Amino acid sequence: MSDKKRFNKPGSLQPNIEDILQWNDLPADAFDPATSEEKENFIQDRRSVSYWKDAWRRLRKNTVAMVALVIIILLSVFAFVGPSVVPYTYKQQIRGSESLHPWHYSLEDQDKINAYMEEHNGAGNLTPDEAVEQARQEAEAKGETLSRVDEAKIRAKATVSQQSADEEAVTEEEAAKVLGIKHSIFGYSNKELERKAAGEKVFPHVFGTDDQGRDIMVRVMVGSRVSIIVGICAAILVLIIGALYGSISGYCGGMVDNVMQRIVEIIYSIPEMLIILLLSATLKPALEQFQNSGDGVFQKLVTLLGPNLISMFIAFGLLYWVTMSRIIRGQILQLKQQEYVTAARALGAKGGRIIGKHLLPNCIGQIVTTTFLQIPSAIFLESFLSFLGVGVSAPLTSLGSMCSEALSGLKTYPYRLFIPAVILSVMILSLNLFGDGLRDALDPKLKK
């Protein structure tokens, strides 16, 4: 395939005849009349293929999209099943396991390292007082007394040497390097190592823990779950508003369409980032108030999802539906000229039925693709807001807020930033790639 493309220079005058040349390469037996058995097979081969089956068939051929799909599924399992496998919860502060790295040294190795560090950091470095005391003892042994000037000299010398020793102090990592000890993966606190040695089963902190002793892996899982939920809910909201608005605008046409399109134009030119920032700052406390106001179904729903999540996808849904509505309007404007719509109208079908039964199902491809492409952009926005501190609030976490928390200790704990950042990027990347694949698969222009 790639060879062919190399021959086919873009814009070249020569027609692409590679395919046509192969048309004539028919085997001699291709001209025999078909037997009745073959005819039967032929009929079976031509079984009708539904729209989705056809799309799936084309999608399956797209390797990139399929890899992306597998990654999406893995991430979803990680986000939704993961937290129930790990025995820690995202807000549980485990005492004695604060600030663990995602690696550990076994207990024996730790003893060795500590011994090494003591040996190298402790020897020859007396505190000023100790140095003076030592010198005095030496002087007394010789039968002399130590003058105050001498004392001060010794004190100053000891202070200087101690300072330089502090600078050159052997760290844990250097000690381990010198001793040739390699750290093992996963973080364990000393207590947990002891329990493990005693034969208990201890679940490791795969990604380490944060300053408050919370397991980072569980927090990443919950964060990805938040991202996925926000993405899907926002996309559904956009779908509902956009489909309703777009189909009414397109179907009614005339004055209604004109007014509705002016509104869309205005919303399009509103700087969305600013309004979304304001909206999420406004909605969150308002929803919290609503949540505590009573015990109805809606209040329970708010409690279930969390006010900050709801405020986020409302903010998203309120401004992002315009793209969807424009796509659906454009489709409906074309479709409503078709004969079957006229037929339906002649049979007395009402506008709502024509839209719901005849028009929308006919632009399902565009709807699905646009809805799906909303998911990564919602996740993008959520992480952006959380990073700025107006998104998800504690104790709930999200990938964006984890990244912003990690900024303060970036030098010592770079992986606290990298892990959520990489997962977030991979998630958005695979969603984008799969969305592109979906677009290609559902595009009738690319249909063979």
Place this chain on the structure above:
Amino acid sequence: MTKYTVRRVCMAFVTLLLVACITFFLMNAIPGNPWLSEKTPSEATIQALNAKYGLDQPKYIQLGKYLKNLAQGDFGTSIKMQKNRPVIEIIKEMFPVSAKVGSLALLWAVIVGVPLGCLAAFKRGTWVDSFLRVLCTIGISMPGFVVATLLLHTLCGGIEGVKVFPALFDGTPASYVLPCAALGFYPMCYLSRQTRTAMLDSINQEYIKTARAKGLKNSKIIFKHALRNALIPVITYLGPQIAFTLCGGLVVETVFSIPGLGRYFVQAIQNRDYPLIMGTTIFLAAFIIVMNLVVDLCYKLVDPRINLVKGGN
């Protein structure tokens, strides 16, 4: 053309009015008031302060007064962050920094992104194309703060011995490099994707074949015929992109502690400094709307085939 321009300008004013109203009601709906600080002021103090700044009046009167002042160019004065300083002065101080970072970022995005897109289109199907496609897809999938923090970590002393750029923004040319790189990365990738698609469309057109048939040089075909038409969608994209770069600057400004308008806007929301929120929103909105308008009008100049009046959007 004139009719279209007039209509668009009218729409711009309506939009601006709407933005002002939305902002006003949204920010008043945020619980809390600007007077809360470490020590809670007494009820009487709050009332006196509200009376002083006119916050005790009904909301619609406040809004009307504000709009009246705005029409005369008065953005009001800050009531919390920089007490009693006119908002317009604060904007004058902060906006140039944001604009400088934003425009530099956009500049490098265009300078690098468009040629990369052309390259990918001309090397279509080769490893160059695949590589660029992967790079650009990764680029548009990485949130701005990830790029910014990664750059901050790797080039500002996070790795032993590597400290090329200052971590804190101090206005020197070196401190502009990383924020601009981080801010321009996404638009660069997006632009190059756009250019690639547009270029592929354009080089398969008949007039390119004609140009080739009459024996034009390859470079002339690319630059004179293909690129000029391919740039049209790129220009459309630039309008919203200016908005994105200015507002997306929020994150980069936070990460690199740049004293820009975006960061100040977030702080103003957190501090409930009402006039400052209103002022910055309206200023940025007006800027973005004007930019969009300019780009749309340019669109018509670049591509005479487009009938703006009929097509609308």
